[in-house]
Amino acid sequence: MRKDAFSLPEGMIYLDGNSLGPLPKAVGPRLQEMIADEWGEMLITGWNRAGWMEQPARVGNMVARIVGAPEGSVVMGDTLSIKVFQALAAALKMRPERRVILSDNGNFPSDLYMAEGLVGLLEQGYELRTKSPEDVAEAITEDVAVVMLTQVDYRSGRLHDMQAITEKAHAAGAVMLWDLAHSAGALPVDLAGCKCEFAVGCTYKYLNGGPGAPGFIYVRPDLADEAEPALSGWLGHRQPFEFDLNYTPGKGIERMRVGTPPVIALTALEAAMELWTDVDMQALRRASIALQEQFIEEVERDVPQLTLASPRDPQERGSQVSFRFEEGYAAMQALIARGVIGDFRAPDIMRFGFTPLYIASADVSAAVRILREVMGQRLWDDEKYRIRARVT
Amino acid sequence: MRKDAFSLPEGMIYLDGNSLGPLPKAVGPRLQEMIADEWGEMLITGWNRAGWMEQPARVGNMVARIVGAPEGSVVMGDTLSIKVFQALAAALKMRPERRVILSDNGNFPSDLYMAEGLVGLLEQGYELRTKSPEDVAEAITEDVAVVMLTQVDYRSGRLHDMQAITEKAHAAGAVMLWDLAHSAGALPVDLAGCKCEFAVGCTYKYLNGGPGAPGFIYVRPDLADEAEPALSGWLGHRQPFEFDLNYTPGKGIERMRVGTPPVIALTALEAAMELWTDVDMQALRRASIALQEQFIEEVERDVPQLTLASPRDPQERGSQVSFRFEEGYAAMQALIARGVIGDFRAPDIMRFGFTPLYIASADVSAAVRILREVMGQRLWDDEKYRIRARVT
The missing domain is CATH 3.40.640.10 (Type I PLP-dependent aspartate aminotransferase-like (Major domain))
Structure with a gap:
């Protein structure tokens, strides 16, 4: 965990380091x-x-x-x-x-x-x-x-x-x-x-x-x-x-x-x-898998609308977890609007990256709580056209 | 002339903008x-x-x-x-x-x-x-x-x-x-x-x-x-x-x-x-030619060791002037050590770029004065091995 080495916006949970990593302070x-x-x-x-x-x-x-x-x-x-x-x-x-x-x-x-x-x-x-x-x-x-x-x-x-x-x-x-x-x-x-x-x-x-x-x-x-x-x-x-x-x-x-x-x-x-320089890749892998397993477990427990699209065996996954959801594009935009940053890949993949250098277990739980709120209340219904215009 | 828009080291005459332009302050x-x-x-x-x-x-x-x-x-x-x-x-x-x-x-x-x-x-x-x-x-x-x-x-x-x-x-x-x-x-x-x-x-x-x-x-x-x-x-x-x-x-x-x-x-x-945004390319060209013509005239008058390697007609040149000199590599290093930055291209080309955005007529005269000193006193004899080790 090297969260202090990164410049991360206050209140953002960044689960998109698999697309663009955040800014190292150096x-x-x-x-x-x-x-x-x-x-x-x-x-x-x-x-x-x-x-x-x-x-x-x-x-x-x-x-x-x-x-x-x-x-x-x-x-x-x-x-x-x-x-x-x-x-x-x-x-x-x-x-x-x-x-x-x-x-x-x-x-x-x-x-x-x-x-x-x-x-x-x-x-x-x-x-x-x-x-x-x-x-x-x-x-x-x-x-x-x-x-x-x-x-x-x-x-x-x-x-x-x-x-x-x-x-x-x-x-x-x-x-x-x-x-x-x-x-x-x-x-x-x-x-x-x-x-x-x-x-x-x-x-x-x-x-x-x-x-x-x-x-x-x-x-x-x-x-x-x-x-x-x-x-x-x-x-x-x-x-x-x-x-x-x-x-x-x-x-x-x-x-x-x-x-x-x-x-x-x-x-x-x-x-x-x-x-x-001093990152132990084996330890990083263990931490990544722990975060992913926690995320899958909490999402499957709390957000039944989503279907796991990644292999269930952590040894068969990289450092990301994807879920399928038909309205995934709009749902992801609503999630991003609430500070949980993942991304979307056509046709229906909601993608979340796990990067132990700056993501901890508490971030995972917080992200799932917000995801549950977005999904449970279909929060994207209100705003999807506005958001779609901004983020392609 | 936009010299104020560039960050140029104090005392340096930079005639190598044809290779790497200097840092704009913005x-x-x-x-x-x-x-x-x-x-x-x-x-x-x-x-x-x-x-x-x-x-x-x-x-x-x-x-x-x-x-x-x-x-x-x-x-x-x-x-x-x-x-x-x-x-x-x-x-x-x-x-x-x-x-x-x-x-x-x-x-x-x-x-x-x-x-x-x-x-x-x-x-x-x-x-x-x-x-x-x-x-x-x-x-x-x-x-x-x-x-x-x-x-x-x-x-x-x-x-x-x-x-x-x-x-x-x-x-x-x-x-x-x-x-x-x-x-x-x-x-x-x-x-x-x-x-x-x-x-x-x-x-x-x-x-x-x-x-x-x-x-x-x-x-x-x-x-x-x-x-x-x-x-x-x-x-x-x-x-x-x-x-x-x-x-x-x-x-x-x-x-x-x-x-x-x-x-x-x-x-x-x-x-x-x-x-x-507001550079007039025709005016820039006129200024570039004026600097080049001044440089050629002063070098040919004061530094007879050098032989023009560029076309004499300014309409047949870009924005640089090159001279041949057998020991050009070492001479260029001695010149650089004195704050006049040109460069060298094998086998014997001493190359000088003219960039009216940050080079003025007074810079040209100053550069020729230093070049004359370097050439007249064969200043590179003392230091060429040291310099050669540093700059390839």
């Missing part, structure tokens, strides 16, 4: 310092003097520790969608004789869209094949070049078994790419142990890096010097400041850098990541 | 407000309440005015390198029967690298063909799908004639892509008038958006609904919050959005762009 002062003392005073020399040039790797190492990856195997930059594209393109080059990207329909749509864009660009018979989450492991046939899955389903919180699916992928000769958007900072991840070739993720959810904070990419260290960067920008070049006319990929994970790094955004994220 | 307070009052207080609801979701288009319109593009034709995001890739991929789809990307060896290497990466991904006989800047217009043959050029050469400042080359490209049936990295905010650009299909650029140079500030992309409005986005991220989808499993491109320029927008970086940029 971010504002650090950003102000970077703006005034680094950009303002050092100007161009900040690239070296303030360590901006190494920041993508430095912050990458902070993320690496959270996801069980070794030092030097993660680099920051761009967005999660771009990192998906990078990883997919490199994965396909590793299996030139295969033509299938396999995913599931529980994946976050942007991952599927990026794959669709890549397939449309390549032509040559490439295909994005999508199965249901339950069937995807069995669908890893020997024509699959790369399996791309998000560990935690963004709607239900359902958890894929990274280890087991990666083994299946490898047994079929496929490359494995994991999207850790809802995993990094939510639960222990063992990238090194799972042996997947690629992983990607974002940092604005559980890692609290701020709206639109940079993405990350992991490449398994033994492959990092052979992964081909299709997005071959100058900062992935072996010697960017030689200004060669031809691209030579940099060493290891550095080649997954693309353009000039977003220093201001990375500085906010770096400050946010300081919080994680 | 940025720090605005960023602090966004962090505390928007992220901190609104959290997830900031996407709507604080207008984060529309920010890429809103800031895009601010950039559009600077580059002569109509409202709604520019969108912000990612980096310049990514925007180059997007534009090239869409351009190639517009000429499916052609296989050549034509550029010149005066282009910024990252543009060439991104093209190389795309060609390597596509295979199918695609080719990046590179000519010298003088010969590129004549090399636009009927097998060229897209001509990709940077208007202002990053080393010499040499200016391409956008209008004439675009006409040649169109006469040969090719698509035209301009990189405006060293043009936007440096000189008047008339994108609408030049009729090129695509343009891209960055915002951390003359537009002062901060280190690694987001890139931009322009698509000619009559083509914006048919350009195919290869980097088809969810925020380019027509209805991102429907979470469809299939990608349907958004309307117009919106489809060139990719992932979640970098709100913190865009907020810094938006504050920096306020400065441009």
Whole structure:
């Protein structure tokens, strides 16, 4: 519990850290310092003097520790969608004789869209094949070049078994790419142990890096010097400041850098990541499960209108709990208007994230009390049109 | 002249705004407000309440005015390198029967690298063909799908004639892509008038958006609904919050959005762009040329060791002046150590940017006096090893 490290509005119960994490108090002062003392005073020399040039790797190492990856195997930059594209393109080059990207329909749509864009660009018979989450492991046939899955389903919180699916992928000769958007900072991840070739993720959810904070990419260290960067920008070049006319990929994970790094955004994220230095991910997971179990128990006892949409076994969930309710959109707006912040995913999912760094058991009980009031009195009937106009 | 709007270190003469613009005073307070009052207080609801979701288009319109593009034709995001890739991929789809990307060896290497990466991904006989800047217009043959050029050469400042080359490209049936990295905010650009299909650029140079500030992309409005986005991220989808499993491109320029927008970086940029509201680009250009002409005249009079590397005709230069000097790297470090900030580009280019918003005639004379001292006394001899270790 590190609630004192966050700036949370008085009276708000924030159960949406799975979408956008709240503001760590360290971010504002650090950003102000970077703006005034680094950009303002050092100007161009900040690239070296303030360590901006190494920041993508430095912050990458902070993320690496959270996801069980070794030092030097993660680099920051761009967005999660771009990192998906990078990883997919490199994965396909590793299996030139295969033509299938396999995913599931529980994946976050942007991952599927990026794959669709890549397939449309390549032509040559490439295909994005999508199965249901339950069937995807069995669908890893020997024509699959790369399996791309998000560990935690963004709607239900359902958890894929990274280890087991990666083994299946490898047994079929496929490359494995994991999207850790809802995993990094939510639960222990063992990238090194799972042996997947690629992983990607974002940092604005559980890692609290701020709206639109940079993405990350992991490449398994033994492959990092052979992964081909299709997005071959100058900062992935072996010697960017030689200004060669031809691209030579940099060493290891550095080649997954693309353009000039977003220093201001990375500085906010770096400050946010300081919080994680002494977080025990196993203890965080136990606390997260305790909060989720309490929430499910109290909602099922007090708010019978809602139907659990997440797996009942906590070992099969990430760090969120979702309930189905037909008028969920309007009900969620009424709940938000009363200071309990969750979110809604079409068609009928009310989604609640549990983040033990700043959410305690008492918050869960308070949230359920307000939810019960909203649901029992159908409080959204009065206001739904007003609210709908404001929040889409 | 808006020097009072910038936070510049006392005693520094900053002639490197062509690489990283200095800090506009408005940025720090605005960023602090966004962090505390928007992220901190609104959290997830900031996407709507604080207008984060529309920010890429809103800031895009601010950039559009600077580059002569109509409202709604520019969108912000990612980096310049990514925007180059997007534009090239869409351009190639517009000429499916052609296989050549034509550029010149005066282009910024990252543009060439991104093209190389795309060609390597596509295979199918695609080719990046590179000519010298003088010969590129004549090399636009009927097998060229897209001509990709940077208007202002990053080393010499040499200016391409956008209008004439675009006409040649169109006469040969090719698509035209301009990189405006060293043009936007440096000189008047008339994108609408030049009729090129695509343009891209960055915002951390003359537009002062901060280190690694987001890139931009322009698509000619009559083509914006048919350009195919290869980097088809969810925020380019027509209805991102429907979470469809299939990608349907958004309307117009919106489809060139990719992932979640970098709100913190865009907020810094938006504050920096306020400065441009009342800037007359023609007057800025006249002031820039006057500063450049003064610099060349005084350097050639007082510092005979240096040889002009930029075109002598100011109409053929952007907003920078470059000189050749064999020991230019070390000499530039000695100059920087004395508060005159320019930069160096291999093998022997000493580069100076002229930005009338915060550089005046007196600064130019003072810079030349210090340059004369450094060159006359070979001041870098004493210190070059020390400096080389610090600044690469």
